[in-house]
Amino acid sequence: MRAQVVIIGGGPAxxxxxxxxxxxxxxxxxxxxxxxxxxxxxxxxxxLEWGAVETLDAAxxxxxxxxxxxxxxxxxxAAQNRGFRIDFEARVGRRVMVYGQTxxxxxxxxxxxxxxxxxxxxxxxxxxxxxxxxxxxxxxxKDGTEHRIDCDFVAGCDGFHGVSRTCxxxxxxxxxxxxxxxxxxxxxxxTPPVSDELIYANHERGFALCSMRTKTRSRYxxxxxxxDKVGAWxxxxxxxxxxxxxxxxxxxxxxxxxxxxxxxxxxRSFVAEPMRWGRLFLAGDAAHIVPPxxxxxxxxxxxxxxxxxxxxxxxxxxxxxxGIEGYSDRALARVWKAERFSWSMTMMLHRFPDQSxxxxxxxxxxxxxxxxxxxxxTAMAENYTGLPF
Ligand code: APR
Ligand code: PHB
Numbered sequence: 001m002r003a004q005v006v007i008i009g010g011g012p013a014x015x016x017x018x019x020x021x022x023x024x025x026x027x028x029x030x031x032x033x034x035x036x037x038x039x040x041x042x043x044x045x046x047x048l049e050w051g052a053v054e055t056l057d058a059a060x061x062x063x064x065x066x067x068x069x070x071x072x073x074x075x076x077x078a079a080q081n082r083g084f085r086i087d088f089e090a091r092v093g094r095r096v097m098v099y100g101q102t103x104x105x106x107x108x109x110x111x112x113x114x115x116x117x118x119x120x121x122x123x124x125x126x127x128x129x130x131x132x133x134x135x136x137x138x139x140x141x142k143d144g145t146e147h148r149i150d151c152d153f154v155a156g157c158d159g160f161h162g163v164s165r166t167c168x169x170x171x172x173x174x175x176x177x178x179x180x181x182x183x184x185x186x187x188x189x190x191t192p193p194v195s196d197e198l199i200y201a202n203h204e205r206g207f208a209l210c211s212m213r214t215k216t217r218s219r220y221x222x223x224x225x226x227x228d229k230v231g232a233w234x235x236x237x238x239x240x241x242x243x244x245x246x247x248x249x250x251x252x253x254x255x256x257x258x259x260x261x262x263x264x265x266x267x268r269s270f271v272a273e274p275m276r277w278g279r280l281f282l283a284g285d286a287a288h289i290v291p292p293x294x295x296x297x298x299x300x301x302x303x304x305x306x307x308x309x310x311x312x313x314x315x316x317x318x319x320x321x322x323g324i325e326g327y328s329d330r331a332l333a334r335v336w337k338a339e340r341f342s343w344s345m346t347m348m349l350h351r352f353p354d355q356s357x358x359x360x361x362x363x364x365x366x367x368x369x370x371x372x373x374x375x376x377x378t379a380m381a382e383n384y385t386g387l388p389f
Pocket of ligand 1: 034163283285299
């Protein structure tokens with residue numbers, strides 16, 4: 001078998017790249033380790049920068065997002081039992097779209113099926129070969145039979161635990177990482193959201209976040225120690241802790257109900273450099289991870305894919321390889337800015353195990369400065385709604 005591009009990973013990054021390439025007549029095969037149902041069972045964040053919204057529209061998969069998504073023109077930050085709003089529209093003239101990543105992935109799979117593009121699920125032992133030659137190929141096993149796909153390029157969109165990043169020689173790869181000493185306990189519930197926009201709360205007991213998927217489905221998080229087990233948290237214990245950490249007026253409005261999903265996720269900042277090696281390009285979580293505090297994970301994957309799509313299109317349509325040569329530096333420049341923002345939001349909003357009273361005051365004062373300063377709010381709004389591509 002032969003394909004111009006082999007995409008390893010059928011998550012948002014891989015599927016969006018496949019869709020953008022297909023629309024330009026560049027055929028790619030997606031090799032996905034898991035079943036379609038497994039991929040679509042993942043619960044992930046759902047805040048889209050408007051640039052990501054426009055990219056999904058350009059990919060022809062924005063219809064359901066605009067029909068079911070929730071445009072948000074601001075966000076609430078809270079500390080010491082009171083909250084204040086950052087008005088994105090007033091500060092930077094942009095907004096965000098709240099629309100679950102699971103839905104985006106489903107929309108991308110539907111488009112891929114409609115296009116008749118090749119997606120191979122349960123592809124095991126995916127292994128790129130000859131990445132430092134002009135004739136790379138990828139092997140994999142499906143139902144016990146080994147297959148080979150010859151190609152021009154390989155897109156590593158296989159997430160943090162994928163195979164692609166390991167194909168870059170250790171002598172070339174540089175990794176930057178910070179693991180945070182806490183996790184997020186998340187609950188999904190079919191209850192109306194406590195607020196019309198998200199609430200990020202700093203509290204001395206720990207961080208809390210009130211988010212949503214729709215007007216009838218809410219997503220909440222509380223910071224927990226890494227030693228906590230999700231089984232030890234009853235729904236009631238979760239709701240009680242959430243109420244303690246958000247402002248009283250919000251807590252009084254909170255509508256609780258049975259959790260339909262409950263899990264604990266660790267927080268990590270991670271960047272791998274370079275994002276290209278020979279005919280291999282990394283995109284999305286395969287190259288970088290952000291703590292979810294800035295809602296940047298999916299948005300960074302979209303940015304990488306935009307750059308990679310542009311580079312591959314220039315190669316195939318004009319024989320112009322400046323995009324390919326410049327992909328890693330261009331993508332990393334934007335990745336690092338989002339890493340900084342996500343790290344700074346995490347440092348401002350979470351309680352660290354060894355945090356001193358002085359450091360708690362610094363967090364509270366940073367929030368107070370944000371509340372009082374148009375300049376500070378503009379900077380926050382610029383980062384949260386998305387830096388330019
Ligand atoms: N071979 C084939 N597929 C693989 C392999 C492999 N060796 N390893 C992983 N995969 C698949 C996973 O099953 C997954 O479906 O690659 C896909 C990677 O998807 P994601 O992990 O969702 O990463 P990405 O597409 O970059 O999307 C980034 O997802 O994890 C969130 O917070 C993150 O919102 C961000 C978004
Ligand atoms: C979510 O809705 O899951 C969500 C929203 C914003 C974040 C993180 C997660 O920063």
